[in-house]
Amino acid sequence: MAVWFNAIPETAMNKLSLTRRAFVTSASAFGLVGASGLALPYYSRANQRPAFTHGVQSGDVDATSGMVWTRTDRPARVMYEVSTTESFANATRLAPLDTSPASDYTVKRLLTDLASDQDIFYRMVAADLSDINTVSEPIVGRFRTAPSSKRDVRFAWSGDTAGQGWGIDETGMKTYSTIAKHTPDFFLHSGDTIYADGALKDEVDLPGGGKWKNVVMLDGKRKVAETLDEYRDQWKYNMMDKHVLGLSAICPTFYQWDDHEVLNNWSDSKDLSKDDRYKEKSIHVLAARAARAFHEMTTIRYEPSEPGRVYRKISHGPLLDVFFLDMRSYRGPNGSDLEETLTPKSRMIGEEQSKWLKRELANSKATWKVIAADMPLSLVVWDDAAKKVGFEAVSNNDNGAPKGRELEFADVLRFIKNAGITNTVWLTADVHYTAAHYYNPDKAQFQDFNPFWEFVSGPIHAGTFGPNDLDMTFGPELKFIKAPTAEQGQNLPPSAGLQFFGLVDISGATEQLTVRLMDRDDNELYKVTLDPVRSA
Secondary structure: OOHHHHHHHHEEEEEEEEHHHHHOOOOOHHHHHHHHOOOOOOOOOOOEEEEEEEHHHHHHHHOOOOEEEEOOOOOOEEEEEOOOOOOOOOOOOEEEEEHHHHHHEEEEEEOOOOOOOOOEEEEEEEEEEEEEEEEEEOEEEEEEOOOOOOOEEEEEOOOOEEEOOOOOOHHHHHHHHHHHOOOOOOEEEOOOOOOOOOOOEEEEEOOOOOOOOOOOHHHHHOOOOOOHHHHHHHHHHHHHHHHHHHHHHHEEEEEOOOOOOOOOOOOOOOOOOOOOOOOOOHHHHHHHHHHHHHHHHOOOOOOOOOOOOOOOOEOOOOOOOEEEEEOOOOOOOOOOOOOOOOOOOOOOOOOOHHHHHHHHHHHHOEEEEEOOOOEEEEOOOOEEOOOOOOEOOOOOOOOOOOOOOOOHHHHHHHHHHHHOOOEEEEOOOOOOOOEEEEEEEOOOOHHHHHHHHEEEEEOEOOOOOOOOOOOOOOOOEEEEEEEOOOOOOOOOOOHHHHHHHHEEEEOOOOOOOOEEEEEEOOEEEEEEEOOOOOOO
């Protein structure tokens, strides 16, 4: 291992540094990336030297470990250093990993045996496999491990990136930089991380005149994704944005997926026979390719018991556990959602995931249990919005006793109450506006649960829609909403300003949890502080 590093000039290995403070004091995420030398896609470099094409990522970080990711422009041997100081003094050198065309030159690994509540700096250099003495410039990133004792925790969440024709314009995906200014411990991406079914055009006519110009384009974004390479291109496109790169360099991203990672409203029963955009008509083939790209291009951990699994729990110290749901992979077909009994057809998260969620919630010792759902519980989301036919999310718009997919979540809510599980908060995106819902059993048709909050925030960079109707089965009370007005219409571009994210702060001293709903210009739209229920 050391011989490879011996071939790297010391000046190159010591060139880069990256700190939380350096980012905060920089003018923008782009300032960070440019100043630190982080690789941006398609910057001109000497062709004979390998290069990192799409920056770095970290993710799924806990108290002692975290994933890191990068991509090279050719088959390369990627060499790693890990340090607790930005100077990389006394850095640990890890065994190198090779990139190859099989994974589109991506590489990710789990960094282990890390100290808790510690800034971790990682640095990579790539050596050309065909000429091992030809090496790249180094690339660096940082993250902070979860604490083992009570301290303040902050994280952000949002969803929906590059949807409805709104790609990278001259401003770029600004909300990512707005989030980065808050230096969160991690960013939770609630799904629709890409829009594989959302082809882009060079220009889009704006309501009232003017044009939106997608100044960055890839050929793979000009049509719906069908091949594995086209699904990969969806990810690479997003990582051509300066704001996305900047946030990824200093903040871990915890990913979950929804439908647009494959195609709109997909399930195993999706019928593409009449969709002329797709030459490949098998939803199973498309979903398999999309899932492979998702796992290649993100920092999600590998689960040996079920390779490709998305649902998981990540602990972030004694104050917080996050439970990531997969409401897409195990669902029955979208339909009337009026089944009277819980069957595979009426399930959404599936029997095994439901058992897992109950077990992990019951075992959690954290003060707060955040359930990260890729779809809302009670907002009505139609499968066919134009005809208002079929249901895509949990609710079925009948405002009555639980039926269809509601049965599965009624069972989970009942379990939470009966098991004495406290301090659960649900976070989601999906509907392309922001809202706060308080679930009150006194207002519900199904009442066998304890009150809880659900917060909705998105899109991070996509069209703005809504508002949606609320189904009253679980008694949601609308506490706040920000969505387009009737006069503004639907599918507003990011330049209209209605791009949203949420911030969660947990106090190490009081253990209170504060949620703020924010817009892309960093305006605070709504704030609520929740007191924890104390154990007897």
